[in-house]
Amino acid sequence: MAATVSDGIWELMIYTFIDEIVNTETPSSAAGAKAEITKSHKIKMCGFEIGSKLIDSCTVMIDKSEKFSDEVSIMKVIATEFWGQLFSKSISNLQTNNKGKFKLQDDGCRLLGKLVDVSDNEEENRKQKVMRGFIVDFITGLVKGALNNLNLEANCSGEWDEIKRVLEISIEIK
Amino acid sequence: MFSKSEKISVELLSLTYGTFVARLLKENDNAEEVNLQLHKIGSNIGNRLIDEFLSKSRKTACKDFREIADVIAKYGFKMYLGVTAEVAKWNEDDTQFSIYIENNPLSEFVMLPIHLQQTLWYSNLLCGVIKGALEKINVMVECEFKQDTLRGHDSTEIIVKLVEIVEDRYEDDEM
């Protein structure tokens, strides 16, 4: 078993680096909305890279032939082992329509749950909402990267419900 | 909700760090500036990490700078990087010391490309974290890398230099 450490520095690393990437964007000619998309893309790519490398260490731990036979079992690995590596828990809920569509739900996701609104000021809360959006991008990037490394190309999108405090990731396998 | 201690593998930590550093280098090809950026990010982390560290380690106030050094090396590095570090090379008036890290987990699987070997302090984040964390407990330090095995040096060494320990001062108001 690999050495483990307290995750405090890891969490803050994600927050501060993403904050840095988002805020030091060189002013380009691209309009606001477009710049937002490229930022989100960059963050997804970071997640993608981490996810695809991390899944390697998950696959070492489990018996390959048994667990990676079909899409459903792969998704189970994502929901348990992979999620466990990231957040020390399994995902709360995994659903499928058996036609290549999956839905992952995570209650009170740790990275997102802490980013509550800190103000009574609309403008500042909007910023925080954007930040949560980037963290969602990061997490979908992680999942997409992991799937990609298991030879599954998929569309991933995610949404965080601040009121219910649930993260929902939809995956559609191509 | 956050009661149980949450752990991640050292591997995930170094993987995450590596990916973000690579990202910053992509945005900015001036390694010196990236060093500064890492230092700044680290100090933001330190500012926020110190509360958690204190609550988990249950340390009471340190009596002097020597004790602070020990706590950083023995508890801080252990808790967040999974290794302990060695404190050495105190100067005469106890205001400067070096931290030696034997197996820096952040750089364990890293090879720097040649053009970065003499310019980038890959783990500069750590200096920022130390500085930022101490700043919050009124201990002002300067912190920088002296050697890094990634640069081909024999060891990894961080120098911490005490600037001042600030006493709490309260402003009298107009009353």
Add this chain to the structure above:
Amino acid sequence: MLIFTRKGDCIFHLDLTEKLDFSDTQKITGRRKLVFGLLLSLKSYVKMLSAEEFKCYSTSCYKLHFYELLTGIKFVLISTPKIAGDLTHLLKNIYIYQYIPFLSKNIAYELGTPIKCKHFRDNIEEELRQYSN
């Protein structure tokens, strides 16, 4: 309940008695300053008397709990004297389970600025209500 920074700025003030008039800012700031001044004097006084840190005291009309961190953040709880026992653990819990995750680690919150976070306020109110009955 109040939270002070190292410098003595009050960044959080929650009143469950609903007797305080927060629109009267002058009176409120005066009150906060009094509490902070009192804490400082008591702290140095207790320091002279014993090696222990001071945690709480009570009078016939109120009881005050105090929890201070090395980072200079001070949590103060003022309650009726009827409350039995030491409530420092309550302040400690607020620090560990509310302050650290939702403020200290929340990158949108600038450390040392007034806390306007509704989530934090609601959680604390809930915690405190459990004791006030």
